[in-house]
Amino acid sequence: xxxxxxxxxxxxxxxxxxxxxxxxxxxxxxxxxxxxxxxxxxxxxxxxxxxxxxxxxxxxxxxxxxxxxxxxxxxxxxxxxxxxxxxxxxxxxxxxxxxxxxxxxxxxxxxxxxxxxxxxxxxxxxxxxxxxxxxxxxxxxxxxxxxxxxxxxxxxxxxxxxxxxxxxxxxxxxxxxxxxxxxxxxxxxxxxxxxxxxx
Amino acid sequence: xxxxxxxxxxxxxxxxxxxxxxxxxxxxxxxxxxxxxxxxxxxxxxxxxxxxxxxxxxxxxxxxxxxxxxxxxxxxxxxxxxxxxxxxxxxxxxxxxxxxxxxxxxxxxxxxxxxxxxxxxxxxxxxxxxxxxxxxxxxxxxxxxxxxxxxxxxxxxxxxxxxxxxxxxxxxxxxxxxxxxxxxxxxxxxxxxxxxxxxxxxxxxxxxxxxxxxxxxxxxxxxxxxxxxxxxxxxxxxxxxxxxxxxxxxxxxxxxxxxxxxxxxxxxxxxxxxxxxxxxxxxxxxxxxxxxxxxxxxxxxxxxxxxxxxxxxxxxxxxxxxxxxxxxxxxxxxxxxxxxxxxxxxxxxxxxxxxxxxxxxxxxxxxxxxxxxxxxxxxxxxxxxxxxxxxxxxxxxxxxxxxxxxxxxxxxxxxxxxxxxxxxxxxxxxxxxxxxxxxxxxxxxxxxxxxxxxxxxxxxxxxxxxxxxxxxxxxxxxxxxxxxxxxxxxxxxxxxxxxxxxxxxxxxxxxxxxxxxxxxxxxxxxxxxxxxxxxxxx
Numbered sequence: 001x002x003x004x005x006x007x008x009x010x011x012x013x014x015x016x017x018x019x020x021x022x023x024x025x026x027x028x029x030x031x032x033x034x035x036x037x038x039x040x041x042x043x044x045x046x047x048x049x050x051x052x053x054x055x056x057x058x059x060x061x062x063x064x065x066x067x068x069x070x071x072x073x074x075x076x077x078x079x080x081x082x083x084x085x086x087x088x089x090x091x092x093x094x095x096x097x098x099x100x101x102x103x104x105x106x107x108x109x110x111x112x113x114x115x116x117x118x119x120x121x122x123x124x125x126x127x128x129x130x131x132x133x134x135x136x137x138x139x140x141x142x143x144x145x146x147x148x149x150x151x152x153x154x155x156x157x158x159x160x161x162x163x164x165x166x167x168x169x170x171x172x173x174x175x176x177x178x179x180x181x182x183x184x185x186x187x188x189x190x191x192x193x194x195x196x197x198x199x
Numbered sequence: 200x201x202x203x204x205x206x207x208x209x210x211x212x213x214x215x216x217x218x219x220x221x222x223x224x225x226x227x228x229x230x231x232x233x234x235x236x237x238x239x240x241x242x243x244x245x246x247x248x249x250x251x252x253x254x255x256x257x258x259x260x261x262x263x264x265x266x267x268x269x270x271x272x273x274x275x276x277x278x279x280x281x282x283x284x285x286x287x288x289x290x291x292x293x294x295x296x297x298x299x300x301x302x303x304x305x306x307x308x309x310x311x312x313x314x315x316x317x318x319x320x321x322x323x324x325x326x327x328x329x330x331x332x333x334x335x336x337x338x339x340x341x342x343x344x345x346x347x348x349x350x351x352x353x354x355x356x357x358x359x360x361x362x363x364x365x366x367x368x369x370x371x372x373x374x375x376x377x378x379x380x381x382x383x384x385x386x387x388x389x390x391x392x393x394x395x396x397x398x399x400x401x402x403x404x405x406x407x408x409x410x411x412x413x414x415x416x417x418x419x420x421x422x423x424x425x426x427x428x429x430x431x432x433x434x435x436x437x438x439x440x441x442x443x444x445x446x447x448x449x450x451x452x453x454x455x456x457x458x459x460x461x462x463x464x465x466x467x468x469x470x471x472x473x474x475x476x477x478x479x480x481x482x483x484x485x486x487x488x489x490x491x492x493x494x495x496x497x498x499x500x501x502x503x504x505x506x507x508x509x510x511x512x513x514x515x516x517x518x519x520x521x522x523x524x525x526x527x528x529x530x531x532x533x534x535x536x537x538x539x540x541x542x543x544x545x546x547x548x549x550x551x552x553x554x555x556x557x558x559x560x561x562x563x564x565x566x567x568x569x570x571x572x573x574x575x576x577x578x579x580x581x582x583x584x585x586x587x588x589x590x591x592x593x594x595x596x597x598x599x600x601x602x603x604x605x606x607x608x609x610x611x612x613x614x615x616x617x618x619x620x621x622x623x624x625x626x627x628x629x630x631x632x633x634x635x636x637x638x639x640x641x642x643x644x645x646x647x648x649x650x651x652x653x654x655x656x657x658x659x660x661x662x663x664x665x666x667x668x669x670x671x672x673x674x675x676x677x678x679x680x681x682x683x684x685x686x687x688x689x690x691x692x693x694x695x696x697x698x699x700x701x702x703x704x705x706x707x708x709x710x711x712x713x714x715x716x717x718x719x720x721x722x723x724x725x726x727x728x729x730x731x732x733x734x735x736x737x
Contacts, residue, residue, distance in 0.1 A: 032261055060222060061215040096264035099222045102238070102247050110241070169265035173242050 004074040007153050008049045011067035016128030018069050021060040022163075025097040026072055026090060032097070038079050045075035060099050066128070070152050073159060084158045091162025100125070101170075112136050114171040115143050126150070132191075141174070141199065146183075147192040154186045164194050174198035235308075235329040238315070241322060243268045243282070255308075255331055257301035268327070271298040281312065285325060289314045298329065307336040398467070398487030404480060406430050406451055415487055418461060419443070443485075447471060451483045458490065466494045497565065505562035508555045515552050522548060550688065557692040560621070561675060564699040576616050578653050578724065579609050582644055585623045592631055599639040607646045609653060610726050614704055622700040625693035626657050626720050632689065633682055634661035634717075652706075652723040663714040672710065673698045681714065697722075 030039060043055050049071035053064075077087060095101050104121060115136045122131035129150030136143040145164055158181075165179035176199040183193035229236070235252035237245050245266055253259060256271050263270060272278045274296060284291050290313035297305045309330040315323045392399055398415030402408055407430045411423055419439040426434070432449055434440040442459055446469060457469045468488040474481045522545040524530050526538065533541065586602055593600045630640045638660040645654045662681050664672060671677045676691035701708045705725045712718035 029261065032259060059215075059219050061219050093261045096261050099226075166265055170240060170244055170246060171242065173244065173267060 004078070004153075005049065008067050008071050008074065011070055011152060012050070012065060014066055014128070016066045016126065017063040018066050018127075019060065019100060019125050020058045020062045020064055021098045021100040021125070022094050023064065023069050023072050024058040024060045024099075025094040026076065027055045027058060028097045029090060029093045030076070032093075035080065041079045042072075042075045045079055046071060049075065063127070066126075066152065070156055073155060074153075077155065084155065087155055087158045088162035088165075091159035091164075092166045093162075094159075095163050095166040095170075101167075111171045112138065114167075118145060118167075122147075142195055142197040143168070145194045145196070147194070148190075150192065151185045154184065157181050157184055157186070157192060160192070161194060164196055168196045168198060172198050235331070237263075237268070237327050237329075238324060239268050239327055240324040245270070246324070252329065255300070255306065255329060256298060262301070271300075272296060273299050281310070282325075285312050285314055286322075295332070306331060307333045397489070400485040400487070401474075402431065402451055402483045402485070404482055406449075406483070408434075409482065418465065418467065418487055418489070443469070447485065451485070456488075458494075464491055465489070466491045501562045501565045504558050505566075508558045508562065512552065512555045512559070515548055515555060518548050519545070519552065554690045554692075557690050557696065560696050561692055564696065564703075572617065573613050573615050575611050575613050577609070578612050578614065578619070578655075579605060579644055581614070581616060581619050581623060582642065582655070585620055585627055586642065588624070589627055589631055593640070596631065596634070597636045598631060598634055601639065601641045603641060603643040605644050605646075607648070609644060609646050612653060612724060612726050614724070615700075618700045619704070622697040622722075623655070625697045629689075629693055630657055630659040630661060630718075630720075633685075634659045638717075646726075647723070650723075651726045653726060654721060654723045656719060656721045658717065658719040660717040663716055663718050664710075664712040665714050669710075669712065673708075 027039070030036065030042070039055055046053075046055065049067075051068055051071055053068070055072075058064075073087060073090070076082060076090065080086070082090075104124070115133050118133045119131045122129070130148045132146040132148065134144050134146060147160070161179045161181050165177050168177050168179070177196065178198075179194055179196040181192060181194050183189035183191060185192060229249040232249055233251055235255040236249045237252050238247040240246050245263055245268055248256075248258070248260055248263060256263070258271075269275055269278065277296065281291055281294055281296075290311070292311045294310045296308055296310050298308050299305055309332045310327060311330075312325050312327045314325055317323050392410065392412045395412055395414060398418045399410070399412045400408060400415055401410035407428055408426055409428075411421070411426060416423060419437070421437060421439060426437070426440075431444050431447060431451060434444045439461070442461055446454065446457060446459055451471055453473060454469060454471050459467050459469050461467055466489075468490045470486045470488070472484045472486070474484050522541055525533060525541050526545060582602070586600065589600070627640070627642070634640060640660075641656075641658045643654075643656040643658075645656075646652075647654055662679070662685065664679050665681060668677075668679055673694055675695045677694065678689060678691040682689070698708050701722045701724065705727075706723050708720065708722040710718055710720045
């Protein structure tokens, strides 16, 4: 908790904002998987991180401080005692439930085009950091996404792993997807690099 | 100092709020919508579903979003075909598919889909609406089954009806055929009736005339249309029919070969026969046989016989007296040999005279002038007289003649004594003649109170009457074949004469006989209390 609390406090210092869509979708996901009863405790923990907003009243179009979204992930993890696997699953499902994602689907006309649109999409969601799309390899069935200037917490990297994987499912017709963060600023790399493969 | 908010920021905030409201509206609308809807991107991946879709497929949004549409639509070829069609037409309606639920259950659905486009008109995916028609299909299948069942039933009924119709047609054909045959038979019968030489009258159950043939019309000089449907009682008004109605009576009694003189030169022999079907009386058939010619011939014959007999009787009487004078010796002595010859001749002459007398009796009978002197008499005296006259003859043949005592008192009866003696004598004479020596003749006389009749019975142990000749016993000149072999005497007229005498007295005569065992003749005579009653019969 103390480590997470310190992280949140550090993040509160960052000026960047994030849309409420992801946070709102996290709450919806918890309800969907039958964890609604834990929401009061999560709310309580969330408050302990310094956020008074009611979880059921998060507005998808509203911008919140970047610490807001990370504090919610920490609160969920702590109350439900989740590990990285569950946080990645949270990332996977959040994009499925996001109203914003549904609206943005019009940009996902083909796999490659969607991939090219990814940096622009990032900017609609975050007003800081940068997403690069350096390689789309249709033949070997993978693509790479790089996130620069974006250091929140290693747990959020897991969240993004899941998030990017689901985004891939929206544009690529395949049976199996797997995403992996193979470079991470918390491991000494200059940026986060995610490789998303499909079969 | 408060941060100054720019107009653009205010505008942006308003837009965000509008978008927020829109999101809520869409969520509410989507949740409320009973139609299962999913949004599919251009590559066929499900990007959104509503509550009804979750309910229908059993998939949660998080389970199915990001999956290919083929997760539920497993008829891939059909799906591709529909997608192609949507691309061309931009929408399709009411296509039947089966979707596979999360529980792997197949659900019959009706699918409608339309293309999604962005502001620039670019294709960005589809909306797919799914209606569960499982119940509808079930209902449809049930209806179809019912329709099939009903159709089968109807086909069965139709077949049965066709079979019934065929059977009915066959029956009708049979009936028609039978009707034609019946018609033919009827025509034949009518033709026979029409052309029949005898007159025919048919009376129905109510004794009303239902048919008269042309011959009968001629006999009675009536026309079909004037008499048909009339009862026999109504016939009485037609003079030509009066004799017939008198004979038949109101109830049209059964009669057999009764002669009836209708008019001068027309004598009919009438028979009436009841027409029966399964013991039910359908009516009466009256047959009118014209015997005028026979009667004429018979009369001429009788006249001839009468004339011949009269002509023969005079010389025979002369011969008789001459022979008598010779036998008595009035004309001189004759030798014993001459005596013998003359006696034989005398006997032959006597037989000839007897035959002539019988012939004359027959002619008188046939001319209806046989009874002369009806008188109230004791019938037992008649019997005793006849028995006594045959005593010598019986003794000579060593035949035992027994006259059984009268059980009850025989009332006096109106008879022609002389003729009745002839009747009884003929019966006894036959019995004596045809009973061999040592035989027995039994005569009985009784009075039947119940029927008021005198019954006479004569039983012999004689040669009897052959079975095949019994029907001719009462005809003229009948002589049994067995009798002719044993005795050449006899004219064959005795029984005929007896019968006519008895019937002339209103009586009846019959017999039983067994060849070589004997014969029994019976006759009855009605006891009339009044003379007028007796005369009514003549």
